[in-house]
Amino acid sequence: MPITVKIPTQLRGATGGEAELEVAGSTVGEVLDAVFEAHGDLRERITQDGDLRRFVNVYVSGEDIRFQDGLNTSIDDGAEVTILPAVAGG
Amino acid sequence: MAIENLKCKECGATYDLAAHFACENCFGPLEVAYDYSDLDPAETKRKIQAGSQGIWRYSDFLPFEGRPGDPLEPGLTPLLRADRLAERLGVDAEIWIKNDAANPTHSFKDRVVAVAVAKAQELGFDTVACASTGNLANAVAAHAAAAGLKSYVFVPANLEEQKLLATGIYGTNLVGVRGNYDDVNRLCTQLAETRPWAFVNVNLRPYYAEGSKTLAYETAEQLGWELPDRVVCPIASGSLFTKVGRGFQEWLDIGLVEGELPVFNGAQAEGCSPVATAFAEGWDVCKPQRPETIAKSLAIGDPADGPYAVEHARRTEGAIDSVTDDEIRDGISLLAETTGIFTETAGGVTVGVLAKLAARGDIGSGERVVVYITGEGLKTLDATRDRFRMHEIDPALESFEAEFRQEVSV
Numbered sequence: 001m002p003i004t005v006k007i008p009t010q011l012r013g014a015t016g017g018e019a020e021l022e023v024a025g026s027t028v029g030e031v032l033d034a035v036f037e038a039h040g041d042l043r044e045r046i047t048q049d050g051d052l053r054r055f056v057n058v059y060v061s062g063e064d065i066r067f068q069d070g071l072n073t074s075i076d077d078g079a080e081v082t083i084l085p086a087v088a089g090g
Numbered sequence: 091m092a093i094e095n096l097k098c099k100e101c102g103a104t105y106d107l108a109a110h111f112a113c114e115n116c117f118g119p120l121e122v123a124y125d126y127s128d129l130d131p132a133e134t135k136r137k138i139q140a141g142s143q144g145i146w147r148y149s150d151f152l153p154f155e156g157r158p159g160d161p162l163e164p165g166l167t168p169l170l171r172a173d174r175l176a177e178r179l180g181v182d183a184e185i186w187i188k189n190d191a192a193n194p195t196h197s198f199k200d201r202v203v204a205v206a207v208a209k210a211q212e213l214g215f216d217t218v219a220c221a222s223t224g225n226l227a228n229a230v231a232a233h234a235a236a237a238g239l240k241s242y243v244f245v246p247a248n249l250e251e252q253k254l255l256a257t258g259i260y261g262t263n264l265v266g267v268r269g270n271y272d273d274v275n276r277l278c279t280q281l282a283e284t285r286p287w288a289f290v291n292v293n294l295r296p297y298y299a300e301g302s303k304t305l306a307y308e309t310a311e312q313l314g315w316e317l318p319d320r321v322v323c324p325i326a327s328g329s330l331f332t333k334v335g336r337g338f339q340e341w342l343d344i345g346l347v348e349g350e351l352p353v354f355n356g357a358q359a360e361g362c363s364p365v366a367t368a369f370a371e372g373w374d375v376c377k378p379q380r381p382e383t384i385a386k387s388l389a390i391g392d393p394a395d396g397p398y399a400v401e402h403a404r405r406t407e408g409a410i411d412s413v414t415d416d417e418i419r420d421g422i423s424l425l426a427e428t429t430g431i432f433t434e435t436a437g438g439v440t441v442g443v444l445a446k447l448a449a450r451g452d453i454g455s456g457e458r459v460v461v462y463i464t465g466e467g468l469k470t471l472d473a474t475r476d477r478f479r480m481h482e483i484d485p486a487l488e489s490f491e492a493e494f495r496q497e498v499s500v
Contacts, residue, residue, distance in 0.1 A: 008112075008279075008283065010112050013114060046117065054375045055116070055117040055119065057276075057392070064272070064378060082276075084276060085279065086394060087117070087394045088111065088279045088291060089275035089292070090326055090328070090390055090394050
């Protein structure tokens with residue numbers, strides 16, 4: 001089953017307006033690489049030197065990947081990956 | 091003076107003055123940019139002094155096209171000299187308490203919410219919302235009621251009862267989320283994408299955060315248009331800490347005050363100290379934590395402005411420290427016993443860190459220190475249980491004498 005990746009409003013300019021993408025991959029890193037393969041502009045917007053930029057949060061099924069293995073966090077088939085800006089709240 | 095645009099703090103990209111909060115290029119936070127080149131310091135000072143008795147006296151420094159209004163205007167809270175606190179701490183310094191519990195809903199959040207709600211109205215929203223650790227919930231519910239707007243307030247479901255009661259009473263839609271604040275925040279960031287609402291600390295966050303600058307302006311004005319040498323300020327998201335710095339910097343730049351930025355000391359609870367940890371470790375990002383502390387109003391494990399708070403503390407040669415739950419309770423008692431001000435757990439954190447600085451010898455002789463007390467003790471009553479013993483007696487003179495004889499004879 002493919003992984004669903006939810007794209008926040010701020011990034012939809014780089015996905016032709018699409019709010020959800022379906023890709024394959026077994027870790028967060030692989031899933032993001034697959035997303036960048038389809039929409040090249042996204043790579044620079046959310047990563048820098050191979051890591052996530054400091055104001056980008058990624059969640060797997062609602063759980064922040066920094067509480068797991070970061071980009072190496074494994075993903076089950078059919079799971080949902082959400083990308084969100086980190087600058088909310090407080 | 092005019093507000094110019096929204097500008098990304100990371101990459102400098104600019105955006106129009108709408109409900110945006112994150113940069114499309116790099117996800118950096120957006121901040122309101124102003125053009126102060128037309129401001130004459132003497133005229134600005136006169137205008138402030140002739141202004142309203144609250145934060146709208148600083149409207150020239152707030153993010154509005156027109157003149158903001160708010161029937162629940164916060165601000166001009168007392169700045170009190172605390173000599174007996176200084177004495178108890180054994181420091182030869184001027185300690186001042188900025189008591190921001192003296193706002194309409196008893197916390198500094200009235201400042202940011204008054205600005206956000208007025209901006210929501212200027213932008214044409216009819217519903218406001220927020221993700222809150224409690225104080226913000228109180229303020230959003232109240233200011234929405236005062237302005238005649240609908241509101242949705244999202245909080246962790248296990249919040250202190252006092253904060254839930256002091257929110258629901260305003261007729262808001264109070265939503266208790268089964269999770270911690272960071273879960274609530276994520277949910278609200280997602281909701282802000284689909285609901286046509288003004289989430290004060292999500293899509294309106296650049297405007298909302300500007301309200302905290304008024305704490306700096308008031309401090310300078312109340313000190314006779316002078317800056318303190320040091321400030322001690324609590325850190326949750328880090329927004330208040332950095333915006334107080336920005337407020338002082340703006341007045342320095344314009345020439346309303348002279349000197350240099352105060353030393354900034356940040357205060358966190360040990361049970362939720364991602365910013366203090368990043369400062370201690372020399373990191374430029376904060377590693378998120380799962381909060382476990384009685385200071386629930388500061389319990390943000392993934393602080394949005396954490397990196398900027400760390401930079402700000404370093405730039406002003408300050409520090410960010412944390413204190414244990416017991417030190418927080420001691421801080422609440424110490425402030426109450428020496429100043430007559432009863433603060434909530436966040437204030438206990440701030441006073442706890444002040445005590446730590448004093449013990450460490452960081453506070454120099456003759457320094458002028460301003461301590462920001464951001465909330466009211468009645469909202470976190472549980473933290474004060476078992477701090478004292480009540481004398482229970484019969485309604486008879488002998489009973490009183492018997493109870494107090496021992497104490498008198500000691």
